[in-house]
Amino acid sequence: MVKLWQPVDWPAPKRVRAIYSLRQGGISQPPFDSxxxxxxxxxxxxxxxxxxxxxxxxxxLPQSPYWLNQVHSTTILDVSCTSDRETPTxxxxxxxxxxxxxxIMTADCLPVLLCDQxxxxxxxxxxxxxxxxxxxxxxxxxxxxGDPASxxxxxxxxxxxxxxxxxxxxxxxxxxxSPEAASAFVEYREKYLANLPLLAQQRLASIGVMNVTFSxxxxxxxxxxxxxxxxxxxxxxxxSIIWLSD
Numbered sequence: 001m002v003k004l005w006q007p008v009d010w011p012a013p014k015r016v017r018a019i020y021s022l023r024q025g026g027i028s029q030p031p032f033d034s035x036x037x038x039x040x041x042x043x044x045x046x047x048x049x050x051x052x053x054x055x056x057x058x059x060x061l062p063q064s065p066y067w068l069n070q071v072h073s074t075t076i077l078d079v080s081c082t083s084d085r086e087t088p089t090x091x092x093x094x095x096x097x098x099x100x101x102x103x104i105m106t107a108d109c110l111p112v113l114l115c116d117q118x119x120x121x122x123x124x125x126x127x128x129x130x131x132x133x134x135x136x137x138x139x140x141x142x143x144x145x146g147d148p149a150s151x152x153x154x155x156x157x158x159x160x161x162x163x164x165x166x167x168x169x170x171x172x173x174x175x176x177x178s179p180e181a182a183s184a185f186v187e188y189r190e191k192y193l194a195n196l197p198l199l200a201q202q203r204l205a206s207i208g209v210m211n212v213t214f215s216x217x218x219x220x221x222x223x224x225x226x227x228x229x230x231x232x233x234x235x236x237x238x239x240s241i242i243w244l245s246d
Contacts (some may be wrong), residue, residue, distance in 0.1 A: 002024045002025035003022060003024070003025065004021060004022060004024070004025040004026075004035055004054065004055050004058045004059070005019045005020065005021045005022060005055060005058060005059050006019065006020055006022065007019055008020060008113065008154050008156070008215075008240070008242075009213070009215075010113075010152060010154040010213040011152060011211065011213070012115050012119070012152050012154075013115070013117060013118065013119035014119070014245075015119040015244055015245045015246075016115040016119050016122060016242065016243075016244060016245075017242070017243050017244075017245050018113050018115075018154065018240070018241065018242040018243075019059050019240075019241050020111070020156050020157060020215075020238060020239070020240045020241070021035060021037060021055055021238045021239045021240075021241075022035065022225050022226070022238065023035055023036075023224075023225060023226055023227050023236060023238060024224070024225070025054070025058075026047070026050075026051040026054060027047050027050055027051060027054075028043050028044065028047045028048065028051060028236060029044075029047070031232060031234045031235055031236075032047075032234075032235065032236040033236070034051075035051050035054070035055065035236070035238075036048055036051060036227070036235075036236025036237060037051055037052055037055065037103075037105060037236070037237050037238065037239045038105050038107075038236060038237030039067075040069070041234070041235070041236060041237060042234070043236065052064070052065075055239070059241070061101050061241065061243070062099035062100075062101065062243060062245070063099060063100070063101065064101075065101035065102065065103035065239070065241050065243075066079050066093060066100060066101065066102050066103060067087055067103050067105070068087065068088060068089070068090050068091065068093065068103075068104070068105075068126070069087050069088065069089040069090070070089075070090075070091050070104070070105060070126045071089055071091065072091060072126075072128050072130040072131055073089070073090065073091045073131070073134075073136075074091065074092075074131060074134045074135060074136045074139050075089065075090040075091060075092070076090060076091075076092040076093070076094065076136075076139060076140050076143060077090040077092070077093045077094075078093075078094050078095070078143065079093050079094065079095040079097060079100055079102060080094070080095050080096045080097045091125070091126040091131055091136055092104075092123060092124065092125040092126065092136055092139075092140045093123065093124050094121065094122070094123040094140065094143045094144070095121075095122050095123075095244070096120060096121055096122075096244070097244070098244050098245070098246055099243060099244070099245065099246060100243060100244070101241045101242065101243040102122065102123075102124040102241065102242050102243065103124070103239045103240070103241045104124045104125065104126045104239065104240050104241075105126070105237040105238065105239050106126065106156070106157070106158065106219070106237065106238055106239075106240065107219065107226075107227040107228055107229045107235055107236065107237050107238065108128075108158060108159040108164075108219050108220065108228050108229045108230050109126060109127060109128035109131075109158060109159075109196075110127040110128070110132075110155060110156065110158040110196045110197060110200055111124070111125070111126065111127070111155075111156035111157070111158070111240035112124070112125035112127050112137060112153060112154070112155055112156070112200060113125075113153070113154040113156065113240060113242045114140070114141070114144075114151050114152065114153050114154075114209075115151070115152050115242070116144065116146060116150050116151055116152070117150050117151075117152060118150075119244065120244075121144055121145075121146075122242050122243070122244060123140050123141075123143070123144070123242075124240065124241075124242050125137060125140050127196070127200055129166065129170055129174075129194065129196065129199075132174075132196070132199050132200060132203060133170075133173045133174060133177065135203075137200060137203045137204060137207075138203060138206075138207050141204075141207050141209060147208070148207050148208040148209050149208045149209070149210065151209045151211065152211045152213075153204055153209055153211065153212045153213065154212075154213045154215065155197045155200055155201065155212065155213070155214050155215060156215050156217070156240045157215055157217035157218070157219050157222075157225075157226055157238065157240075158196050158197065158217075158218070158219055159196065159218065159219055159220045159228065159230055160217075160218030160219075160220060160221060161184075161186075161193060161194065161195035161196070161197075161198070162193060162218075162221075163193075163218060163220035163221060163230070164193060164194045164195070164196060164220070164230070165188060165189075165191050165192070165193060165194075166185075166191060166192050166193075166194045167191055167192070168191070168192070170192070170194065171185045171192050171194070174199060178202065178206065180202055181199060181202060183198070184198040184199045184202065197214050201214070219231075219238075226238060
């Protein structure tokens with residue numbers, strides 16, 4: 001039987017549940033084959049909704065996840081304070097609500113999941129390089145009412161440091177914010193290879209979040225498991241999903 005998802009392996013409390021989806025086991029046709037979860041990529045909407053329902057059943061999610069219209073912004077939605085299930089435009093979510101899965105879609109960008117050690121607060125972040133530069137991680141952590149040192153973070157599948165080619169302008173934007181970011185870039189063919197997870201870990205450390213787990217999974221090189229926008233152009237989306245159990 002094809003595996004649709006994997007559990008997130010991190011030191012979170014038991015009442016915090018988290019998974020990430022794989023690309024196999026759905027019904028979408030090429031180039032979205034096959035467990036595409038993104039409605040915004042020109043796939044057949046009925047296929048996408050079927051894929052979402054299949055994942056919900058296979059992973060035993062308590063209900064349909066909360067999905068976002070992600071636009072590389074720093075807009076953060078508190079799901080605890082809304083009952084609106086229309087798809088809002090935002091790139092991060094926080095919640096204290098039980099049994100409300102938060103879903104972040106990616107196909108090279110970095111999914112970041114957060115929770116506190118008590119299992120009372122969770123967050124899900126869509127962290128591409130633009131969001132990282134603009135402070136999406138710092139702004140999300142600022143929504144947490146407690147000490148950031150008590151947070152636990154997971155950095156999910158994304159384009160790896162041996163595949164993410166960027167220009168000098170991208171590197172300059174990170175270095176303008178923090179000289180430490182230089183260690184996350186390696187010169188390559190008059191450009192640079194960027195290490196997204198390291199950049200995220202640096203941003204987390206700068207605000208006191210030290211308990212960070214790296215997935216070490218590369219979307220670009222593992223075509224059997226993951227969609228990759230950089231590799232394929234027109235392609236599907238995976239999801240990283242977190243929720244508080246009863």
